[in-house]
Amino acid sequence: MEPIVTHNAPAAIGPYSQAVKVNGFVYCSGQIPLRPDGSQVDGNITEQTTQVLKNLQAVLQEAGSGFDKVVKVTVYLKDMKMFQEFNEVYGTFFGQHKPARATVGVNELPKGALVEIECVAVTE
Secondary structure: OOOEEOOOOOOOOOOOEEEEOOOOOOEEEEEEEOOOOOOOOOOOOHHHHHHHHHHHHEEEEEOOOOOOHEEEEEEEOOOHHHHHHHHHHHHHHOOOOOOOEEEEEEOOOHHOOEEEEEEEOOOO
16 A cells, blocks of 8 residues: 655645555545645635646646546535536546546535545556
């Protein structure tokens, strides 16, 4: 088991790794809209989703993977009314690749974020 650490995404805000690589898979922890320096993007769902996906992209790249190798995504949205706007941004990052996905409406996210995304990808 190999912890994944990159300075191109924000450091973990608790006792966990940005991701863990094991047996040909990378398990990415949930990302919220923090910039790599730890400052928060306080914008709308479009701006926050963009930052979250940039963070995941950096973590996946560090692990030797990418969005084209993602097999499962879990999305947590503060308000399901933002689903369409979220989907528009999400689609620009994943393109034609369509991994399995669950989207869950939640009451609250860390640091007041509007969105958090985690994923599992292959590294081969």
